[in-house]
Amino acid sequence: MRPVAPVKTLRIDGRDLSGRQEETILDVARQNGIFIPRLCEMDGLTDVGACRLCLVEIKGQNKLLPACVTSVEEGMEVTTDSERLQGYRKMILELLLTERNHVCSVCVSNGHCELQMLAQRLGITHVHFPYRFPKEEVDASHDRFVIDHNRCILCTRCVRVCDEIEGAHTWDIMGRGIDAKVITDLNEPWGTSETCTSCGKCVHVCPTGALFEKGRSVAEMLKRRQFLPYLTMMREENE
Amino acid sequence: MPSYVAKPTPPNQDKRWKLVDATIRRQGQQQRGLIETLHTVQEAFGYLDAQALRYVAMSLRVPLSRAYGVATFYHFFTLKPAGEHTCVICMGTACYIKGSQQLLDAVQRDLGIVPGETTADKKVSLLTARCLGSCGLAPAVVYDQEVAGKVGTPAIREHLKKWTHA
Amino acid sequence: MTPEELDQIAETEREAQSKFTQRVNVCVAAGCLSCQSQSVKDALDQEVTRRGTKDHCQVKGVGCMGLCSEGPLVSTNTGVLYKKVEATDGGAILDSLDGAPVSRLVCPTDVPFFQRQKKIVLENSGIIDPDRVEDYVAANGYTALIKALTEMTSREVTEQITRSGLRGRGGAGYPTGLKWSTVSKSVGTQKYVICNADEGDPGAFMDRSVLESDPHRVLEGMLIAAYAVGASEGYIYVRAEYPLAIKRLRTAIRQAEHIGLLGSNICGTRFSFRVDLRLGAGAFVCGEETALIASVEGKRGTPRPRPPYPAMEGLFGAPTLINNVETFANIAPIIRNGGEWYAGIGTEKSKGTKVFALAGRVENTGLVEVPMGISLREMVFDIGGGIPDGRKFKAVQTGGPSGGCLPSDCLDMPVDYESLARAGSIMGSGGMIVMDESSCMVDVAKYFMDFCMTESCGKCIPCRVGTYQMHRILTAIGNMTATPQDMKMLEELCDLLKHTSLCGLGQSAPNPVVSTLRSFAEEYRAHIEDHKCPAGVCGAQPAEERETA
Numbered sequence: 017m018r019p020v021a022p023v024k025t026l027r028i029d030g031r032d033l034s035g036r037q038e039e040t041i042l043d044v045a046r047q048n049g050i051f052i053p054r055l056c057e058m059d060g061l062t063d064v065g066a067c068r069l070c071l072v073e074i075k076g077q078n079k080l081l082p083a084c085v086t087s088v089e090e091g092m093e094v095t096t097d098s099e100r101l102q103g104y105r106k107m108i109l110e111l112l113l114t115e116r117n118h119v120c121s122v123c124v125s126n127g128h129c130e131l132q133m134l135a136q137r138l139g140i141t142h143v144h145f146p147y148r149f150p151k152e153e154v155d156a157s158h159d160r161f162v163i164d165h166n167r168c169i170l171c172t173r174c175v176r177v178c179d180e181i182e183g184a185h186t187w188d189i190m191g192r193g194i195d196a197k198v199i200t201d202l203n204e205p206w207g208t209s210e211t212c213t214s215c216g217k218c219v220h221v222c223p224t225g226a227l228f229e230k231g232r233s234v235a236e237m238l239k240r241r242q243f244l245p246y247l248t249m250m251r252e253e254n255e
Numbered sequence: 256m257p258s259y260v261a262k263p264t265p266p267n268q269d270k271r272w273k274l275v276d277a278t279i280r281r282q283g284q285q286q287r288g289l290i291e292t293l294h295t296v297q298e299a300f301g302y303l304d305a306q307a308l309r310y311v312a313m314s315l316r317v318p319l320s321r322a323y324g325v326a327t328f329y330h331f332f333t334l335k336p337a338g339e340h341t342c343v344i345c346m347g348t349a350c351y352i353k354g355s356q357q358l359l360d361a362v363q364r365d366l367g368i369v370p371g372e373t374t375a376d377k378k379v380s381l382l383t384a385r386c387l388g389s390c391g392l393a394p395a396v397v398y399d400q401e402v403a404g405k406v407g408t409p410a411i412r413e414h415l416k417k418w419t420h421a
Numbered sequence: 422m423t424p425e426e427l428d429q430i431a432e433t434e435r436e437a438q439s440k441f442t443q444r445v446n447v448c449v450a451a452g453c454l455s456c457q458s459q460s461v462k463d464a465l466d467q468e469v470t471r472r473g474t475k476d477h478c479q480v481k482g483v484g485c486m487g488l489c490s491e492g493p494l495v496s497t498n499t500g501v502l503y504k505k506v507e508a509t510d511g512g513a514i515l516d517s518l519d520g521a522p523v524s525r526l527v528c529p530t531d532v533p534f535f536q537r538q539k540k541i542v543l544e545n546s547g548i549i550d551p552d553r554v555e556d557y558v559a560a561n562g563y564t565a566l567i568k569a570l571t572e573m574t575s576r577e578v579t580e581q582i583t584r585s586g587l588r589g590r591g592g593a594g595y596p597t598g599l600k601w602s603t604v605s606k607s608v609g610t611q612k613y614v615i616c617n618a619d620e621g622d623p624g625a626f627m628d629r630s631v632l633e634s635d636p637h638r639v640l641e642g643m644l645i646a647a648y649a650v651g652a653s654e655g656y657i658y659v660r661a662e663y664p665l666a667i668k669r670l671r672t673a674i675r676q677a678e679h680i681g682l683l684g685s686n687i688c689g690t691r692f693s694f695r696v697d698l699r700l701g702a703g704a705f706v707c708g709e710e711t712a713l714i715a716s717v718e719g720k721r722g723t724p725r726p727r728p729p730y731p732a733m734e735g736l737f738g739a740p741t742l743i744n745n746v747e748t749f750a751n752i753a754p755i756i757r758n759g760g761e762w763y764a765g766i767g768t769e770k771s772k773g774t775k776v777f778a779l780a781g782r783v784e785n786t787g788l789v790e791v792p793m794g795i796s797l798r799e800m801v802f803d804i805g806g807g808i809p810d811g812r813k814f815k816a817v818q819t820g821g822p823s824g825g826c827l828p829s830d831c832l833d834m835p836v837d838y839e840s841l842a843r844a845g846s847i848m849g850s851g852g853m854i855v856m857d858e859s860s861c862m863v864d865v866a867k868y869f870m871d872f873c874m875t876e877s878c879g880k881c882i883p884c885r886v887g888t889y890q891m892h893r894i895l896t897a898i899g900n901m902t903a904t905p906q907d908m909k910m911l912e913e914l915c916d917l918l919k920h921t922s923l924c925g926l927g928q929s930a931p932n933p934v935v936s937t938l939r940s941f942a943e944e945y946r947a948h949i950e951d952h953k954c955p956a957g958v959c960g961a962q963p964a965e966e967r968e969t970a
Contacts, residue, residue, distance in 0.1 A: 064725070064726075064880070065725070065726035065881075066880045066881050066882070066923065067881070067882055068881050068882055068883055068922070068923065071921055080921060085726045104917055104920065104921050107883075107914075107917050108882050108883055108917070111883065111886035111887060111890065112882055112886065114886065114890070115885075115886045115889075144910070145890050145910065146890075148889070170879065170885070179318070184318075185318035185320060185321065186318075186320060187320055188320035188321045189324050189721070189879070190320075190323055190324050190327040190328075191327045191328070191879070192327075192328050192704075192721075192876075192877065192878050192879045193874060193875060193876070193877035193878065193879045193885055193888070193889075194885055194886065194888075194889045195879075196878075196879035199320055199323060201319040201320050201323070202305050202308055202309065202319050202320070202322070202323045203327075210319075211319060211320075286718075286719055287717075287718050287737075288719060289719035289720075290699070290700070290716065291699065291700065291719070294661065294700050294702070315719075317719075321720070321721075324721055325719070325720065325721055328704065328722065328723075328878075329701075329702030329703050329704050329722070330702070330703035330704065331661050331701075331702035331703035332703075346623070347623035347624050348623045348624030348780075348781070348818065348821065348852065348854045348868070348869075349624050349778075349781050349786070349852075349854055352780075352781045352854055352856055352860055352865075353781070353782070385621065385623050385703065385705065385872070385876075386620075386621075386622070386623035386624060386625070386626070387662065388451060388620065388625075388626030388629040388630075388662075388663060389451060389452055389489075389626070390489075390624055390625070390778055390780035390786065390852075390854075391488075391489025391492075391778075391780060391786040391788070392452060392455060392456070392489060392490065392492075392786075393781075393786070395455070402451070402455030403455065404452075404455050404456060
């Protein structure tokens, strides 16, 4: 039996709520149906606080804080959806859309893509920063899966699920800054990877159409995520 | 939990692997020794190739992709062999204010390569540095480990000519 | 090593030194070495041997004397400083020790560059031999450590540091005493002390100089810190680009181990401390504490969100104290002379001295240590000797890629943490680059944005893509192709990066742009509306016409 963690009461968007000490603002918001956008966070994986979409305002704090890694505190007053936050989130998403080549109409994930859904939800009608139009490769060397770097947003969910859940650590990031890229092994074709177990977890946690199963055509790539909370829970029980 | 992956043997008979092995041992064959070991490899061999990365990763029990990720994150590491000579132009602020961009422009034109590249005849590699800490002598250039201060365009051209026509 | 044994070393060394009636010090720090000072020293050595005066004339390699632009520098026990010395000058300098100075080589020292300085961090630089621990000990080295270990509790040590008002010299200016007391209060059986010697600011070389000139001073500071916070292991994270500093640090660590000042049960107390080097590999972001920790752990140097702060959860998850080289170099004198003494120097909120790397378009370039609160005008025109070639002062850049450009109306501002921040820059690590009218402020902003873009680790979106977009806009302005719409976007991005980036690199990346927009808006306007670069730097002029002088 786990010891009962102390409960903290806090206010999110004017609602009085409570959460356990080790929970984050995002956890509590999610339990109470309060929507906070995020792309790198995924229940069951370590949080990295990288996408900056879940930044929230906390009364008495100068800085905006990422909801995914900020623990709840007694008496905290959180605002998740101010005009200022909306402005920043739109700009961050716009920057993401200019970074690589996101063309929904030809994408396997059209209609099921987290990036697309967020853009719609935040009301992005046009992108006012110029597009980069980089030339990114598509690696279809694996028997069952494909990675299309044009659609990768570097959220590192694939890296984390492969390392933390599957234990293979086939994926990682190479380079840095705008040139960063996800790789398998020593930046070798995925199909030749000695460490990949072909479990497919990376494909299913990928928020966009960057990772998909072979043979899927436009809008056909539905992703299954139910395995992740289950695997995480079972691991915790075994520890 | 015991591990059944034995420590790999060096890729070949090259004696320089002994230096690498010494660093690996000093780091207790632990993941934390990755960067130190890569420094040793680069010092011994001049660059990090796939074979070396694989050997180091396996010896330190570091995932291959992480080793590659680290090797490409830090600009001090290079995955390609350097030319016979190396010319490093400092692009620190003090050097920039005193015209290092013009030096770089001239060298790029003369050699026909951009920083990070080596001439086709493998004679000269051109690199830039983020600050050599020789700001008092700006603009600074390093010719094969030798720092030269207050370098002008004619001087750098002259120096490179000696290398390319040698 | 007991206090008595240390005294013995100092006594023996002083006695040995007193036998020399003639002393010639040659700077063998990187600046002068790149002007062939080693051959000057070798020539002097040979000449002394040839003359058979070895027993009373000492030729010593020493650390930085400051005026790097006039190197190689040589000083003598007759109080004369020689500049631009060549190997062939050796005989003349030795002759001068019994007579008149060699007038053609004399570098006047009665000028503001030397007179206005106050040396605490650099007190041994240019005086002691950095490769000999005996020389450091003879100059009261390690007495502060002995005092701390034998006469003070760890809490008393931290109290003195707090009382001194010392603030972190790496850039942000966080109170050092407060940091120490947080780490000492953190619970953990294993704690670490890390010295950040990854001087990444492109225009700063203070830390390199301290490491090359007085490495034991840094070790002593780390030892005292470790005693104060209860750490038993330490790392010095030093740039691989500084081979000489690395070599001298390695020597210093070996010597300190040899005489028992590093290792187990130091001075017969229960205090044990070991230090190892870790080489940085060219990543500016590793100046950020959490990224530095990742790098010491052998990983990609990407920062992580704070809290938890390294003081609670740092290296390998243990409480970790991180200070930079200059901060550690201030510790021994504070313990020796007391916190009150240090607090008597400087301004109300910025205590002590600061070392600056003065460079750019200024007569005297090199390393200077001045009391906090000195005005920028004194820095540039008195110490720096003004702008060469009769040109006009335009701006001084402090704080590197995280700082800003201060225009002429800031010249009478005191140099301290608060004033610089108010003026839109930061103290930073101590780079101070002077610019004259030949520098274009748009070009300078583009230069720094290019730096931030290539140094961005790529983890968070605002910094990864934002620095790219800002660099694109600044390039367009430089090419005279930008529109007023671009300017609006640039300002939006400045605001976004400042408030949403994960770490200090991204948050401060807009500073060079914001500060130049604030003080030099006219130059931006000229590029966009008139398609002209007032300084004549930007645009499609052939590079040949802009050759360096």
